[in-house]
Amino acid sequence: MLKTRIITALVLLAVLLPVLYLNYFPAFAVIVTLFFGAAVWESFRLFKNRQSLLIAGAWTAAFAYAFFFGNGLSQLNFWFALCVAIWLIRFVPSLATGLPPLDGLGNTLLSLVYSVTIVGCFVAIIALFMHSPLYLLSVMALVWIADIGAYFSGKAFGKRKLAPSISPGKSWEGAIGGGIAVLAIAAITIFAAPAAPWLQDTFAVQLQLRRGWPMTLLVLLVLVAASIVGDLFESQLKRRAGIKDSSNLLPGHGGVLDRIDALIPVLPFAALIGAWL
Numbered sequence: 001m002l003k004t005r006i007i008t009a010l011v012l013l014a015v016l017l018p019v020l021y022l023n024y025f026p027a028f029a030v031i032v033t034l035f036f037g038a039a040v041w042e043s044f045r046l047f048k049n050r051q052s053l054l055i056a057g058a059w060t061a062a063f064a065y066a067f068f069f070g071n072g073l074s075q076l077n078f079w080f081a082l083c084v085a086i087w088l089i090r091f092v093p094s095l096a097t098g099l100p101p102l103d104g105l106g107n108t109l110l111s112l113v114y115s116v117t118i119v120g121c122f123v124a125i126i127a128l129f130m131h132s133p134l135y136l137l138s139v140m141a142l143v144w145i146a147d148i149g150a151y152f153s154g155k156a157f158g159k160r161k162l163a164p165s166i167s168p169g170k171s172w173e174g175a176i177g178g179g180i181a182v183l184a185i186a187a188i189t190i191f192a193a194p195a196a197p198w199l200q201d202t203f204a205v206q207l208q209l210r211r212g213w214p215m216t217l218l219v220l221l222v223l224v225a226a227s228i229v230g231d232l233f234e235s236q237l238k239r240r241a242g243i244k245d246s247s248n249l250l251p252g253h254g255g256v257l258d259r260i261d262a263l264i265p266v267l268p269f270a271a272l273i274g275a276w277l
Helices: 002-022 025-046 052-069 072-097 105-131 133-157 172-195 197-201 203-241 256-260 263-276
Strands: 161-163 167-171
Touching: 002 025, 002 133, 025 052, 025 105, 025 203, 025 256, 052 105, 072 105, 072 203, 072 263, 105 133, 105 263, 133 167, 133 172, 133 197, 133 203, 133 263, 161 172, 161 203, 167 172, 167 203, 172 197, 172 203, 197 203, 203 263
Parallel strands: none
Antiparallel strands: 161 167
16 A cells, blocks of 8 residues: 555656646646546545536536636636635535535535635646746645644644544644644744745745734644645545545545645635735
């Protein structure tokens, strides 16, 4: 299992890193579109939609046209604000109140709303990449750091369950540890930036330069909280659907949604903050 995970990760890195390093947008657009299609297909499978492949194809075609050939990029802030509002108004409360039955109208409506947030996530990927590949990676790295920090903190100190009915393995101590890890790495990056100019174009450094320390700390903590919510919400969807992984497209890792669940609420929020800087 570990060998399979490593091989899959190496293949993904071999594809993604050259594109990011060379800042070659056409290749990046193709990769983003493929991952978007996979994520939408997986999302409708979580809602037990029998037409998931057909719907994913339609969404992918519309996405590619709007954001690579049309003028979809002209309404970026609208998409980002809409996604943030959806998470706050609909998805965060559902972690406490539960999800509608799979066979009801509420489930259909929820599937459509969730797909909108996936669109917003991938639009944010495009927007952050167009700022710079490093800027995009710096936001994603904060989410990964939060996840790693939460994992090891939870293993070492975890006692109080965060959401036992949704994800029994997560603890409050792990969540706090993830937040501390993000703040620590961000602070190191900010203090190191004057001696390492290439760090100037990272999310945390830009945020601190333009808005100061209090706002930087607040935004980073909200980012960590958003990543936890994204992870928990997908876990809730999978638990309701009775499946372990969103798919098996990425051997050893599950599906695309399993890799980006925490990014879905975070990236639109980060892109909205970036537009404010």
